[in-house]
Amino acid sequence: MDQFIADGGIEDDYSLLQRLRSGDRAAIDSVVDRYSKPLFAFIVRMTGEREAAEDVFQETWIRVVRNIGSFRGESKFSTWLFQIALNLCRNLARQAARRTYVAIEEAGTLSVEAEAEESDPFKARRIRKLVDSLPEKMREVIVLRFYHEKTDQEIVEITGLPAGTVKSRIFRGIKVLREKIETTGLATPGVEVE
Amino acid sequence: MDKLSDEQLREFLQEYEVGAPPASLVARTKDLMRREMAAAEAVAENRRLAWKGNAGLVLTVLVLALLIGFNLFYVATVGTLLKMFLPSSAGFFLNQSMLGISVACTATVMVMVIVVFFKVLSVRPAPALNQAGMAK
Numbered sequence: 001m002d003q004f005i006a007d008g009g010i011e012d013d014y015s016l017l018q019r020l021r022s023g024d025r026a027a028i029d030s031v032v033d034r035y036s037k038p039l040f041a042f043i044v045r046m047t048g049e050r051e052a053a054e055d056v057f058q059e060t061w062i063r064v065v066r067n068i069g070s071f072r073g074e075s076k077f078s079t080w081l082f083q084i085a086l087n088l089c090r091n092l093a094r095q096a097a098r099r100t101y102v103a104i105e106e107a108g109t110l111s112v113e114a115e116a117e118e119s120d121p122f123k124a125r126r127i128r129k130l131v132d133s134l135p136e137k138m139r140e141v142i143v144l145r146f147y148h149e150k151t152d153q154e155i156v157e158i159t160g161l162p163a164g165t166v167k168s169r170i171f172r173g174i175k176v177l178r179e180k181i182e183t184t185g186l187a188t189p190g191v192e193v194e
Numbered sequence: 195m196d197k198l199s200d201e202q203l204r205e206f207l208q209e210y211e212v213g214a215p216p217a218s219l220v221a222r223t224k225d226l227m228r229r230e231m232a233a234a235e236a237v238a239e240n241r242r243l244a245w246k247g248n249a250g251l252v253l254t255v256l257v258l259a260l261l262i263g264f265n266l267f268y269v270a271t272v273g274t275l276l277k278m279f280l281p282s283s284a285g286f287f288l289n290q291s292m293l294g295i296s297v298a299c300t301a302t303v304m305v306m307v308i309v310v311f312f313k314v315l316s317v318r319p320a321p322a323l324n325q326a327g328m329a330k
Binding site for chain 1 (some may be wrong): 198200204206207208210211212213214215219220222223224226227230231234235241247282
């Protein structure tokens with residue numbers, strides 16, 4: 001693909017990234033403001049831990065500045081951004097001797113601003129627990145597909161997995177989610193999961 | 195219960211929403227990015243200056259390598275072929291030409307070494323000047 005593809009309009013992102021490449025400090029504000037929310041949400045869903053998510057968020061942006069010269073624009077900027085973030089999340093998970101799951105009661109400390117806006121925060125916490133309970137490899141594709149509206153091709157680019165593997169993981173992930181939701185009755189109003 | 199469709203599943207999962215990162219985190223990140231950008235620019239500038247300073251030396255080495263390569267090529271191929279085909283009476287001139295080109299190459303190499311020594315390796319910083327522009 002020769003033409004540069006950008007999320008928010010070809011000219012907009014293209015010129016923004018060109019400014020970033022040329023060392024324009026003001027471009028940092030624009031690019032971070034544009035992508036920080038989806039990026040942070042992705043990292044939080046992948047790490048499940050606020051402090052770790054903040055560290056990964058910062059490191060992702062620093063790597064963007066460090067490697068902006070090597071970004072050739074063959075994919076969307078957001079794809080490249082998520083790719084960096086996912087690699088950092090994977091490194092973090094690899095480094096952790098044992099993944100720490102935050103108890104439901106403590107989950108309120110995670111992304112409190114967002115959860116406070118929800119109509120049913122208790123249900124949201126349970127869904128969060130459900131998503132967190134997915135195996136990491138399955139969670140990657142499910143989060144990208146259902147929360148970030150990524151296409152199969154974009155997921156392939158972000159995860160670096162073959163297309164067949166992505167499809168099968170999505171398929172299995174959906175199956176696992178459905179089973180868990182149906183066995184716990186989480187989708188039924190008024191019914192609480194253990 | 196009926197199986198959830200993909201769309202229902204999507205809607206259901208959307209209830210777990212994550213908001214924007216804290217403003218302090220974003221501000222801190224932007225600051226770190228600016229510092230990183232400044233550091234990267236400094237490194238690039240240093241690299242550019244270092245290259246500028248060494249460009250003459252690199253060019254000299256390249257020319258030397260070409261000359262030596264040409265000399266060896268001449269001796270090994272052209273010289274050998276000529277020796278095979280030229281009459282023996284021309285052997286004297288052939289030997290002289292090989293000697294000549296070797297001497298020319300050696301002389302060039304020596305001149306270049308001298309030039310490099312005086313122009314690049316023996317450069318000293320200029321003496322500091324006082325306000326009147328005189329060396330202290």
